[in-house]
Each structure stands twice: as C-alpha cells, then as structure tokens.
Amino acid sequence: MKKTLYTQIEGGKGFWALLAGFGVVILAGLASMYYMEHNGHWVTGMNNSVVWGTPHVFAIFLIVAASGALNVASIGSVFGKKMYKPLAPLSGILAVALLVGGLAVLVLDLGRPDRLIVAMTNYNFKSIFAWNIILYTGFMAIVAIYLWMMLEKRFNKYSTSVGTFAFVWRLLLTTGTGSIFGFLVAREAYDAALMAPMFVVMSFSFGLAIFMLVLFASYRMTGRPLGDYVVRRLKNLLGVFVAGVLYFVLVYHLANLYATEHHGVESFILTSGGIYTMLFWVGQILLGSLVPLAILYNPATGNSRGWISIASVLVIFGGLSQLYVLLIGGQAYPMKTFPGYEVTSSFGDGMIASYSPTLPEVLLGISGFAIALVAVTIAVRHLRALPASLADGETDPHAA
Amino acid sequence: MSEDTNLKRREFIGNGAKLAAGLTIAPGVVVYGLSEASVPDRPAEEPASSERRWGMLVDSNKCATGCDKCVTACGEENGWDDSEPNSSPEQKAQWIRKVELRHKGTGKSHSLPMMCQHCENPPCVDVCPTNASMKRADGIVLVDRHRCIGCRYCMMACPYKARSFIHETLTDQEPHMPRGKGTVESCTMCVHRVDEGREPACVEECPEQAILFGDLNDPDSAIAQALTRYDSTAVREDLGLNPGVRYRGI
Ligand code: SF4
Ligand code: SF4
Numbered sequence: 001m002k003k004t005l006y007t008q009i010e011g012g013k014g015f016w017a018l019l020a021g022f023g024v025v026i027l028a029g030l031a032s033m034y035y036m037e038h039n040g041h042w043v044t045g046m047n048n049s050v051v052w053g054t055p056h057v058f059a060i061f062l063i064v065a066a067s068g069a070l071n072v073a074s075i076g077s078v079f080g081k082k083m084y085k086p087l088a089p090l091s092g093i094l095a096v097a098l099l100v101g102g103l104a105v106l107v108l109d110l111g112r113p114d115r116l117i118v119a120m121t122n123y124n125f126k127s128i129f130a131w132n133i134i135l136y137t138g139f140m141a142i143v144a145i146y147l148w149m150m151l152e153k154r155f156n157k158y159s160t161s162v163g164t165f166a167f168v169w170r171l172l173l174t175t176g177t178g179s180i181f182g183f184l185v186a187r188e189a190y191d192a193a194l195m196a197p198m199f200v201v202m203s204f205s206f207g208l209a210i211f212m213l214v215l216f217a218s219y220r221m222t223g224r225p226l227g228d229y230v231v232r233r234l235k236n237l238l239g240v241f242v243a244g245v246l247y248f249v250l251v252y253h254l255a256n257l258y259a260t261e262h263h264g265v266e267s268f269i270l271t272s273g274g275i276y277t278m279l280f281w282v283g284q285i286l287l288g289s290l291v292p293l294a295i296l297y298n299p300a301t302g303n304s305r306g307w308i309s310i311a312s313v314l315v316i317f318g319g320l321s322q323l324y325v326l327l328i329g330g331q332a333y334p335m336k337t338f339p340g341y342e343v344t345s346s347f348g349d350g351m352i353a354s355y356s357p358t359l360p361e362v363l364l365g366i367s368g369f370a371i372a373l374v375a376v377t378i379a380v381r382h383l384r385a386l387p388a389s390l391a392d393g394e395t396d397p398h399a400a
Numbered sequence: 401m402s403e404d405t406n407l408k409r410r411e412f413i414g415n416g417a418k419l420a421a422g423l424t425i426a427p428g429v430v431v432y433g434l435s436e437a438s439v440p441d442r443p444a445e446e447p448a449s450s451e452r453r454w455g456m457l458v459d460s461n462k463c464a465t466g467c468d469k470c471v472t473a474c475g476e477e478n479g480w481d482d483s484e485p486n487s488s489p490e491q492k493a494q495w496i497r498k499v500e501l502r503h504k505g506t507g508k509s510h511s512l513p514m515m516c517q518h519c520e521n522p523p524c525v526d527v528c529p530t531n532a533s534m535k536r537a538d539g540i541v542l543v544d545r546h547r548c549i550g551c552r553y554c555m556m557a558c559p560y561k562a563r564s565f566i567h568e569t570l571t572d573q574e575p576h577m578p579r580g581k582g583t584v585e586s587c588t589m590c591v592h593r594v595d596e597g598r599e600p601a602c603v604e605e606c607p608e609q610a611i612l613f614g615d616l617n618d619p620d621s622a623i624a625q626a627l628t629r630y631d632s633t634a635v636r637e638d639l640g641l642n643p644g645v646r647y648r649g650i
Binding site for chain 1: 484486487488489490491492493494497498499500501502503504505510514523525526527528529530531532547548549550551552553555556557558559560561563564565566567568569581582583584635636639650
C-alpha cells in the first residue's frame with residue numbers, strides 16, 4: 001500500500017455555496033431559538049409532562065452519533081486495520097463536529113441558555129449531566145490532539161496511543177449519555193440494564209451512516225476517486241451495526257415483556273401508542289433497520305453507491321425515530337405513582353401525555369446537523385484531512 | 401463553593417425578596433413588585449437547622465373528593481394560580497394538585513393532594529447539574545431560581561411529577577416568591593411562612609384538617625406523635641427516597 005497523500009479541499013464556488021446552504025439552515029435554527037426563548041416555551045409542543053421534546057431527540061442523536069463517527073478512526077489505529085487509516089482524520093473531524101452540533105441544540109433548548117456560565121461554574125458532581133460536560137469537553141480535546149498527531153508527520157508515531165485513549169473515552173462518553181436515562185428511577189421505559197450497551201451499538205450505526213454520507217458527498221463534490229473496496233468494506237460494516245442495534249432492540253423488548261411490571265409501557269409502545277407505535281414499527285424497525293439491511297445485503301443494490309446512500313439516510317431516519325419513541329414515548333406514558341390504582345388529576349396523572357412537535361423545535365433540531373456539517377466543511381478546507389485518492393489501488397492491500 | 405455563596409443560598413428563599421428586589425433576571429425580563437419585602441423571622445445570619453426536619457402527614461380518609469381548597473390556597477399564596485395566560489393547561493404550573501384514586505381490584509376510592517414530597521434522598525437534587533435544586537438542612541427541597549438553567553432534568557427524575565416548568569414571562573409575582581420564565585419550580589412547603597413560624601397555606605386552609613404539618617425530628621410534635629400512633633405510608637415507598645410527606649388511608 002502506498003503512502004497516503006492528504007490534501008485540503010478547494011475553496012471555490014462549490015465550497016461557498018455549501019456553506020451558504022448550511023448557513024441558511026443554521027439561521028433558521030437560531031431564529032427558532034430566539035422565538036422560543038423570547039416568548040417562552042409555551043410556543044413549543046413541550047409541557048410539564050413531556051419536558052424533553054424534539055430538540056432533545058436531535059441533540060441526543062447527534063451526540064450518540066458523534067462518538068460512533070470516531071469508530072472508523074479507532075478501527076484503523078486501535079485495531080490496526082490498514083484500510084481505515086486514511087479515513088481516520090475525517091472520522092475525527094466528523095466526531096467533534098457532530099458533538100458540537102448536538103451540544104449546541106441541547107444548550108439552545110435550555111429554559112435559560114443565557115445562564116450557561118452558571119452551568120460552567122457550579123458543578124454538582126453527583127449529577128451525571130455535569131459529568132457529561134466533562135466527558136464532552138474532554139472528548140473534543142482528545143480528538144483534537146489525536147487529529148494533530150495524525151496530521152503532523154513528526155507526531156504520527158503517537159497517533160496509535162492517543163487513538164486508543166480516544167477510543168476508551170468515546171466508550172465512556174456514550175455510556176455517560178446512556179446513563180442520563182439510567183438515573184430516572186421512576187420512568188419505566190428507561191429502566192433497563194441494556195440501555196448503556198444499546199447506546200454504544202446505536203452510536204456505531206448512526207455514526208457510520210453519517211460518516212459514509214459525508215465521505216461519499218465530499219469525494220463526489222471534489223472529484224476525488226473513491227474505490228469500490230472502501231465502499232464495500234464500509235457498507236458491510238454498516239450492515240453489521242444495523243443488525244446489532246436490531247438485536248439489542250429485540251432483547252430490550254423481550255426482557256420488558258418478560259417482566260410483568262413493564263407490560264403496560266410495552267404494550268403502549270408496541271401496540272396501542274398511536275404515533276409512537278407507528279414510528280416504532282414503520283420508522284425504526286421497517287425503514288430504519290429492515291429496509292437498509294435488505295439494501296446493503298442484496299447484491300443488486302448493495303454495490304450501488306446511490307442505494308448505499310439511501311440505506312444510510314434510512315438508518316439516520318430510523319435512529320431519530322428510535323430516539324423519538326424512547327425519549328418522548330417514554331415520557332408520554334404515565335409514571336406509575338400509585339401501583340394498583342386508577343389515577344386521575346388535573347395534572348395528567350394516569351393519562352397518556354400529549355406532545356406534538358412544532359416547527360421551531362424541528363428547525364432547531366435540524367440546525368444541529370447543519371452546524372456539524374459546516375464545521376466539517378470548514379475543517380477539510382483548512383486541514384489536510386482528506387486523502388487525495390481512495391481509489392482501489394491506494395487502499396486495497398490485495399489490488400495490484 | 402465559597403462559604404459566602406453557601407450562606408447566600410441558605411438565605412435565598414427566606415430572604416429571596418430582598419435579594420431579588422428589582423432584579424433583572426434576563427435582558428428585558430424584570431421581576432416586578434419585589435421591593436416591599438417583609439423580613440422573615442428566622443434571622444438571615446442563622447441557617448436552616450438540621451435539628452429539624454419539616455414534614456407533613458396527609459390523612460386521605462379526611463380529604464374530600466372534589467375539594468381543592470388546599471390547591472387554591474397554595475396558588476394564591478405563591479402566585480401561580482393565574483400567572484400564565486398563554487400556557488396550555490398542560491403547560492401551566494401546578495405546585496399541588498388533587499389526585500383521585502380508585503383501586504383496580506376493590507373499587508375503593510381515595511382523594512388526596514400531591515405536591516413535592518420533600519424527599520430525604522431527592523433525585524431532583526442528585527441530577528441537577530448546577531446545584532439549583534437543593535435540600536435545606538431542615539429537609540425542605542427548593543429550586544434556586546437564580547441558578548436554574550431550565551434543563552428540566554429534575555422534572556425527568558422526580559417520581560412524583562411534582563415540578564413545573566415556567567413556559568412564559570411572568571408579571572405580578574408574590575413578593576416572597578421570586579419565579580421566572582425558563583426555570584423550574586415546585587412546592588416550597590411555604591418556606592417563607594415556615595421561617596416565620598407559621599404553617600404552610602394548604603395546611604391552614606384545609607377545612608377537614610386533613611394535613612398535619614410539623615417537625616418530624618421533635619418527638620413531642622403532633623406529627624411525630626401521629627406517626628407513631630397510626631399506620632402511614634410514603635408514596636412509592638419502594639424507591640427508598642424517604643419523603644417528608646406521608647399519607648394515611650392508602
Ligand atoms: S418529590 Fe420530586 S421534586 Fe420533591 S424532593 Fe422528591 S424528587 Fe425532588
Ligand atoms: S431545571 Fe433547574 S433545578 Fe432542574 S435540574 Fe435543571 S438546573 Fe436544576
């Protein structure tokens with residue numbers, strides 16, 4: 001295998017057009033945020049029963065995907081798989097960018113984003129939230145150092161050890177994100193030991209799907225060769241991860257069905273939950289898992305980049321559906337404050353809570369993706385992060 | 401955290417009015433009507449004492465279905481009764497609510513008020529990233545509204561759905577109870593009254609005397625005596641949070 005040559009992307013019209021496009025989305029997100037903060041959250045779909053709404057779905061998705069996006073680099077440096085090495089810088093950049101996008105959404109949806117400084121100066125070390133802030137900033141710093149080691153020739157020799165550290169840190173980070181739910185003792189939908197490992201596998205799948213789309217798009221737009229070897233390896237990996245998530249989802253629901261006390265919330269999600277049931281079966285299972293698996297493993301579609309891209313988009317859609325069902329469905333289902341009793345009150349006790357997303361919430365969520373993509377675009381313009389060629393001859397150890 | 405802020409925080413509710421007088425809580429958002437504060441009895445230098453643990457015992461046998469005098473009293477006392485004209489019913493704050501129960505097996509029904517249960521091990525305090533959720537030494541759980549960033553994690557964590565998020569700008573607040581858009585609030589056990597040696601508003605207004613308030617740590621108090629004499633239970637006792645509010649008759 002030849003030595004990889006990394007180059008910056010050109011700063012021409014296409015570059016600026018791309019930035020402008022994402023910029024518009026970000027502006028829409030900021031305008032939404034201003035609208036929600038200025039009026040107060042009564043203009044959103046949230047209420048005192050469903051307190052984390054659509055922005056949280058996007059934010060958690062992006063944060064989970066961020067740690068997964070680093071996976072490609074980890075496979076290269078930690079597990080020594082040569083083919084993945086040239087992809088490592090992009091993988092690191094994307095990881096940091098997605099994290100920034102997700103955190104931005106999270107912060108902009110706070111009741112008092114202006115008090116961020118309070119959050120940064122008053123730590124409650126018992127709170128997993130505070131721990132997560134440390135995990136997130138640490139992640140950014142470590143990946144930044146990792147990128148530096150990779151991109152600066154004289155430091156290359158350290159990149160494996162820093163990469164290993166980054167890998168361990170990313171596992172902690174996803175576990176930390178998953179544990180946000182683990183602390184909610186009274187919410188049945190989140191009461192599962194499986195939550196943390198399930199989040200790790202979800203991160204692999206969502207992160208890789210985004211990585212592949214970014215890789216395809218950037219090589220297409222810059223006219224760089226991208227060989228079938230890389231594409232095939234990545235799509236096979238995506239297939240494995242999607243199947244992995246599906247497996248965890250299956251075990252999670254079987255375990256809940258087995259535990260009598262969780263039958264209520266299970267039948268809510270699986271059969272009677274209206275929009276949540278629909279999103280579960282159609283969004284998460286069918287479109288987000290089974291269809292992508294069929295596309296990826298069917299030889300007729302699995303070799304086409306167009307189809308692989310569609311599969312990746314579906315995986316992202318499925319992931320968002322999954323988090324919507326888990327997060328919002330889990331809140332909509334009433335807490336069992338008085339087991340054995342039928343409960344009614346003026347505050348929604350014993351009732352399925354209503355929540356419908358509003359446009360500003362969705363725009364704010366989507367702008368998280370735009371923030372991440374702008375960051376990636378600017379980074380690959382200014383850093384030599386993309387290999388000039390990923391043609392088969394460059395990457396496939398068996399190619400002549 | 402410095403000793404100085406610690407003290408400030410202990411004083412916060414007791415002396416909240418003085419602290420918050422004319423305070424601008426965000427550009428353009430001013431807490432109105434806070435200047436003529438009354439000074440509480442518990443001297444500001446004197447922190448809430450851990451020798452006490454304030455608690456309540458609610459007798460659901462006495463509590464009448466359909467009566468919501470405690471709810472009205474709390475709303476008026478603390479100013480949340482009619483403060484959010486834009487918010488939907490699901491978005492409006494409710495520090496205390498009446499809950500109607502019907503046993504699925506026997507059909508026996510109960511009526512009782514639900515509010516912050518002032519847990520000894522409060523999940524809301526554990527999860528709060530900024531220490532805005534806090535437990536005073538005397539067991540009262542409060543939100544420091546000057547420190548709350550509105551992340552709503554405490555609302556996710558509370559097993560009793562005791563907390564409300566403020567969805568809009570508030571005007572016309574009660575002098576002793578600073579509140580604000582974008583922050584979370586819940587029953588304060590009428591801390592401003594308790595610090596003056598008075599009972600919480602709901603306790604005072606209940607026509608059936610269904611709520612008993614007092615110091616759980618004082619063996620001679622009426623509440624401590626009642627707790628030794630009668631069976632009582634904590635809601636979701638299984639969670640081990642040891643709430644300061646207990647119930648009889650369920
Ligand atoms: S009842 Fe809820 S809000 Fe009150 S102390 Fe317990 S966890 Fe916190
Ligand atoms: S909403 Fe406020 S009180 Fe509740 S956890 Fe967040 S910062 Fe703490």
